[in-house]
Amino acid sequence: MTARVLTPVSPRQIVLRMPARRDGAALHDLIAHCPPLDLNSRYAYLLLCDHHADTCVVAEVDGRIVGAITAYFPPTRPDTLFVWQVAVDPSMQGQRLASQMLDSLIERCIANRPGGQPLRAVEATISPSNIASRKLFTSFAVRHGVEIVAGLHFSAADFGNGEHEEEWLYRLGPWPVRA
């Protein structure tokens, strides 16, 4: 893995937008620099940018992707936004970028609900050792005034290789319905 050096930027320079197909490779490279996230294939990130752009967000500074959230609506639960991966380049962490991306994504998802259907919940799975992720989602829930319910979802055995920590499902909701 090569080191990447980014100089500090002001919030005004950060652009939050939907990803496009051309962002797939950069998204893959960002995730590669954000342990402990699982790195998926380049093809998987291309698919997310192509099929799920509406429910994903990238943060760009001077044309470089420095943050991203991948998410989708599970086919059997279209009222729930499942957040898959949240990544902020190490040089940009601790500046509320992940929180801004989550807020921006949820605003977009609520605004674009088909037929005005309400969004009921946001879900994510978090491994017990990922304190930053747990803090991020707890803080997100507090900001939006919603409850969190958590329970074991994928056991270590489910991953089948003895190398992956268990994953707990965090469900945030019910999401406030807008008038």
Ligand SMILES: CC(C)(COP(=O)(O)OP(=O)(O)OC[C@H]1O[C@@H](n2cnc3c(N)ncnc32)[C@H](O)[C@@H]1OP(=O)(O)O)[C@@H](O)C(=O)NCCC(=O)NCCS
């Ligand atoms: C987790 C991650 C996305 C947070 O990004 P970030 O932009 O630094 O997060 P924010 O600045 O918006 O912080 C949100 C909250 O989490 C807390 N937080 C962030 N990083 C933290 C850390 N390492 N330890 C403890 N708390 C942390 C912040 O204090 C803040 O809490 P507050 O709102 O109560 O003040 C980033 O650290 C990252 O990319 N990590 C590697 C990948 C990963 O673990 N992703 C999450 C799993 S999907």
